[in-house]
Amino acid sequence: TLSRRNIGWVMQRTLSPTVWNILKQAGKLADGMGFKIYAAGGLVRDVLLGQESLDVDLVVEGDGIRLAEELGKAHRARVRQHHKFGTAEVILSEDFKIDVATARVEFYAYPAALPQVESSSLHQDLYRRDFTINAMAVSLNEKKFGDLVDFFDGREDLEQRMVRVLHNLSFVEDPIRILRAVRFEQRYGFKIEPQTLKLLKEAVRQGVLHKVTSERVWEELKHILVEAEAAKMLHRLEELNVWPYVFPDVNYWEVDPVLKELHNAMDLLDQWGQLQPAERWLPYYIAVLHWSEVEVALRVCRKYNLSKRQTEKVQLALEGWREAVAMIWKAPQDVKISQLAKVLLKMPRESYPMLLAILEDSWIKVRFRQLLNIIMDSKPKINGKYIKSLGYRPGPVYREALDALWRERLDGNLRTEEDERQFLRDYLDRVTKGESKC
Numbered sequence: 001t002l003s004r005r006n007i008g009w010v011m012q013r014t015l016s017p018t019v020w021n022i023l024k025q026a027g028k029l030a031d032g033m034g035f036k037i038y039a040a041g042g043l044v045r046d047v048l049l050g051q052e053s054l055d056v057d058l059v060v061e062g063d064g065i066r067l068a069e070e071l072g073k074a075h076r077a078r079v080r081q082h083h084k085f086g087t088a089e090v091i092l093s094e095d096f097k098i099d100v101a102t103a104r105v106e107f108y109a110y111p112a113a114l115p116q117v118e119s120s121s122l123h124q125d126l127y128r129r130d131f132t133i134n135a136m137a138v139s140l141n142e143k144k145f146g147d148l149v150d151f152f153d154g155r156e157d158l159e160q161r162m163v164r165v166l167h168n169l170s171f172v173e174d175p176i177r178i179l180r181a182v183r184f185e186q187r188y189g190f191k192i193e194p195q196t197l198k199l200l201k202e203a204v205r206q207g208v209l210h211k212v213t214s215e216r217v218w219e220e221l222k223h224i225l226v227e228a229e230a231a232k233m234l235h236r237l238e239e240l241n242v243w244p245y246v247f248p249d250v251n252y253w254e255v256d257p258v259l260k261e262l263h264n265a266m267d268l269l270d271q272w273g274q275l276q277p278a279e280r281w282l283p284y285y286i287a288v289l290h291w292s293e294v295e296v297a298l299r300v301c302r303k304y305n306l307s308k309r310q311t312e313k314v315q316l317a318l319e320g321w322r323e324a325v326a327m328i329w330k331a332p333q334d335v336k337i338s339q340l341a342k343v344l345l346k347m348p349r350e351s352y353p354m355l356l357a358i359l360e361d362s363w364i365k366v367r368f369r370q371l372l373n374i375i376m377d378s379k380p381k382i383n384g385k386y387i388k389s390l391g392y393r394p395g396p397v398y399r400e401a402l403d404a405l406w407r408e409r410l411d412g413n414l415r416t417e418e419d420e421r422q423f424l425r426d427y428l429d430r431v432t433k434g435e436s437k438c
């Protein structure tokens with residue numbers, strides 16, 4: 001029926017005003033230039049699922065790059081062009097970019113008067129995509145705004161909750177789709193359609209994943225590790241024998257219980273105001289590797305070309321977590337807060353979700369929270385400036401002295417700021433015997 005084929009009103013209801021206005025505007029611009037224009041892929045899928053989407057992926061029958069330039073002008077946004085592919089990116093902000101692709105109309109293939117001609121290039125563009133649920137488009141031209149273009153029955157598969165490839169060679173042509181199939185299946189609680197599952201398993205058996213670069217695996221893996229259902233996705237990768245390609249020599253079953261708890265742990269830390277990971281994928285990544293030998297973990301880090309700082313965080317987490325967990329478990333009278341702080345502060349923040357996930361009982365979680373609060377609240381107000389004012393030459397002694405001060409405060413030995421100054425003066429005097437003075 002008409003209403004099923006036009007989803008304009010669902011778009012208006014689900015999309016943010018910003019995205020909605022951009023789609024409207026893109027349609028008008030294309031009208032003015034005589035192009036046909038569509039939004040495709042993830043946005044259409046998510047709108048039909050009743051979910052918001054920031055993923056604007058435009059397909060232009062005409063000149064996508066020119067359209068992108070006009071859109072860029074209207075928003076004073078930077079436009080990155082890839083002439084070789086006829087694509088462009090309109091960069092509205094750091095995390096809001098619009099992809100524009102050109103679907104070339106190949107006039108020679110069909111008589112120009114036939115209606116198929118108009119959509120043949122869109123058809124080609126959509127046919128190159130991974131799954132039917134991702135291969136729908138919606139018209140944006142004013143007169144047809146909201147008309148659904150669904151060549152491969154994607155809407156039916158969405159309703160049946162199925163992830164289905166468009167053709168038999170899909171996983172062989174792009175093995176990354178093996179990971180993507182798992183991601184969409186678990187994100188939405190769908191099933192990989194039986195024939196698709198057969199093709200997927202066959203592709204895995206043939207070792208097609210050896211043919212993709214680690215860069216591309218990493219790109220997709222990062223997407224998985226920031227998903228709410230990351231644990232389920234990783235479990236599914238194990239089930240489908242994909243895990244060994246992704247995390248070679250890492251034993252899935254050793255980390256399974258911690259992975260399953262990690263999302264809750266991150267939620268808790270977030271509620272406590274203690275979660276600010278710079279890289280959102282890192283907590284899961286650390287949890288995946290925490291039972292492994294350091295050499296195995298470092299090999300994985302090298303495979304995915306992690307930075308020196310990221311690798312260091314992984315290593316510190318692996319070296320520190322057993323001691324940290326053991327200490328948190330100790331009765332308060334048996335361990336000094338400063339000792340605990342020393343161990344915890346050596347570990348990266350991104351490893352705290354894993355620590356919390358390992359601490360199963362709720363009372364020990366409460367204790368962990370108290371410890372974090374105490375540690376974070378007791379950061380001394382006195383800093384290097386004071387040491388400098390005492391006439392000491394800047395050097396490693398600053399850090400050592402301030403750490404010693406922090407520990408002393410944590411153990412409750414210093415009451416006033418004057419106590420702290422006194423402590424620092426004594427400490428510096430003792431360790432430097434005056435030789436570091438300017």
Ligand code: CTP
Pocket residue numbers: 040041042043055057128129130131134135174176177180223
């Ligand atoms: N695509 C594909 N094969 C890949 C990667 C992407 O066919 N290996 C297609 C998909 O059909 C997808 C589109 O390119 O709709 C855009 O990809 P991407 O933005 O990565 O996917 P989304 O579907 O938008 O997923 P997400 O919601 O995770 O952003």
